[in-house]
Amino acid sequence: METVSGMSPAEKEALGERLEAVRDRLVRAARVSGRSPDAVRLIAVSKLHPVEAIVAAMGFGQRLFGENYVQEALAKQKALPDPSIEWHCIGHVQLNKAKDVSGRFALIHTVDSLKFAEVLARRLPETVRRQSILLQVNIGNEPQKSGVNERDLPALAEAILAIPRLRICGLMCLPPFFDDGEAARPYFARLRELRDSLQTRLDIPLPELSMGMSGDCEQAVEEGATLVRVGTDIFGPRPARQA
Ligand SMILES: *Cc1c(COP(=O)(O)O)cnc(C)c1O
Numbered sequence: 001m002e003t004v005s006g007m008s009p010a011e012k013e014a015l016g017e018r019l020e021a022v023r024d025r026l027v028r029a030a031r032v033s034g035r036s037p038d039a040v041r042l043i044a045v046s047k048l049h050p051v052e053a054i055v056a057a058m059g060f061g062q063r064l065f066g067e068n069y070v071q072e073a074l075a076k077q078k079a080l081p082d083p084s085i086e087w088h089c090i091g092h093v094q095l096n097k098a099k100d101v102s103g104r105f106a107l108i109h110t111v112d113s114l115k116f117a118e119v120l121a122r123r124l125p126e127t128v129r130r131q132s133i134l135l136q137v138n139i140g141n142e143p144q145k146s147g148v149n150e151r152d153l154p155a156l157a158e159a160i161l162a163i164p165r166l167r168i169c170g171l172m173c174l175p176p177f178f179d180d181g182e183a184a185r186p187y188f189a190r191l192r193e194l195r196d197s198l199q200t201r202l203d204i205p206l207p208e209l210s211m212g213m214s215g216d217c218e219q220a221v222e223e224g225a226t227l228v229r230v231g232t233d234i235f236g237p238r239p240a241r242q243a
Contacts, residue, residue, distance in 0.1 A: 006052065007052055007053065007056055011056075012056045012059065015053065015056050015057060015060070015234065015235065015236075016056070016057075016059070016060040018233060018234050018235075018236070019044070019057060019060050019062060019234050020060070021233070022042065022217070022230050022233050022234055023042060025217065025218055026040050026042060026217060026218075026221055026228060028218070029217070029218040029219075029221035029222050030221055032222060033221065033222040033223075035221070035224075039226060040221050040225060040226060040227075040228060041064060041226065041227050041228075042062075042064065042228055042230060043064050043065065043066040043088055043090070043210075043227055043228065043229045043230070044057050044062050044064065044065050044066065044230065044231070044234050044235070045065075045066040045067075045068075045090065045213075045229050045230060045231030045234075045235075046065050046066065046067060046076070046231070046235060047066070047067050047068040047069060047072065047091070047231065047238065048069075048072070048238040048239050048240075048241055049231075049235045049238065049239075051076055051079045051080060053235050054076065054080060054085075055080070057234065057235075058082075058085070063084050063085055063086055064085075064086045064088065065085060065086070065087055065088065066087075066088045066089075066090040066109075066229050066231075067087065067088070067089065067090065067091065068089075068090055068091025068092075069091055069241075070089075070091075070093060070097045070100050070101055073087065073089065073101075073104075073105075074100065074104065077104065086106045087104070087105045087106060088105055088106060088107045088108075088109060088227075088229075089101050089104075089105040089107070089108045089109060089110065090109045090110065090172075090210075090229055091110060092110055092146045093108075093110060093116065095113075095115060095116060095119065098116050098119035098120055098123070099119055099123040101120070102119070102120045102121075102123040102124045102125070102128075102131055103123075103124045103125040103127070103128035103131060106132065107132045107133070107134065107169065107208075107227075108120065108131065108132070108133045108134070109133075109134045109136060109172040109210050109227075109229075110134070110136045110146065110147075110172065111133045111134065111135055111136065111160070112135065112136045112137075112138075112146055112147050112148045112156075113148070113156070114156060114159050114160065117133070117159075117160045117163055117166055118163065120133065120166060121163045121164065121165050121166050124165055129165070130165050130166065130167050131165065131166055131167070132167045132169050133160075133166055133167065133168055133169065134168070134169055134170050134171055134172040134208060134210055135148060135153065135156065135157060135160070135168060135170075135171050135172070136148065136171075136172045136173065136174075137149075137150060137153060137171055137172070137173050137191060137194060138150075138173075139173040139174075139175050139187045139190055139191055140175055140176040140187060142176060145174065147173065147174070150194060153194060153198065154198060154201060157198055157202060158202065161202060161204070168204070168206065169206065169207060169208045170195060170206045170207055170208030170209055170210065170226070171191055171194060171195045171198070171206065171208070171209060171210070172209075172210035172211065172227075173187060173188075173191045173210075173211050174213075175187030175188065175211070175216075179215040179216075180215065180216070181215055181216035181217075181218060181219040182219065184215075184216040184219055184220070185216075185219040185222075185223060188209075188211050188212070188216075188219060188220050188223035188224070188225065189223045191209060191211055191223075192209060192223055192224040195209055207226060208226050208227055209224050209225050209226050209227070210225070210226070210227040210228075210229065211223070211225045211227075211228070212225045212228035212229065212230075213228070213229055213230060213231070213232075214230050214231060214232040214233040217230055217233075
């Protein structure tokens with residue numbers, strides 16, 4: 001993690017204004033589509049931003065944060081042991097790191113294989129009753145992206161349902177064209193359809209749809225998102241990742 005030499009009051013103020021602007025966009029999108037604004041939760045994606053940026057966002061009431069990189073996320077949790085923070089794991093997790101995330105996030109959005117789920121369950125600390133997860137769907141069928149293919153989703157969900165101490169709460173996607181909201185919209189609609197049919201098939205509630213980022217969060221909310229993951233429009237551009 002980059003150590004920065006402090007945010008000025010003006011920078012904190014600007015962050016608060018950007019956060020408020022994103023909240024307004026989500027509320028408007030919910031209203032436009034006849035949904036309750038309370039049905040949509042904003043995850044502030046703080047990856048590659050310093051702990052201080054998280055603290056600044058907390059000053060404006062934000063408590064839900066999303067992180068992508070395991071080591072970085074665990075370091076931030078250690079630096080900010082505040083139990084009011086709800087950490088979400090939204091990045092792809094390599095199998096050999098699955099043991100490090102289990103039980104350490106309120107929700108893991110990126111489960112896309114039975115192996116990953118099995119490690120999460122096996123390595124769940126005794127002190128944590130259950131790990132909530134989302135299944136990540138490769139909604140555009142893009143070879144370079146992680147996520148389970150639509151075709152394999154029902155079988156994966158059924159297999160994971162049989163694993164004790166994991167709770168499938170819904171689906172997550174990262175569609176193609178995430179910088180063009182209208183182009184992303186059909187993929188969001190498709191994820192909701194997949195959720196609806198999986199819910200019927202498994203006969204369990206799958207309330208969560210994690211979809212939408214800075215460029216397309218309104219469309220995601222209009223198509224049913226319950227968790228939107230916004231980084232850039234809150235924290236500004238991300239510093240480059242150090243290897
Ligand atoms: C980085 C990231 C985001 C946030 O993207 P922005 O365009 O900065 O809002 C959302 N979801 C995932 C999975 C990410 O990796």
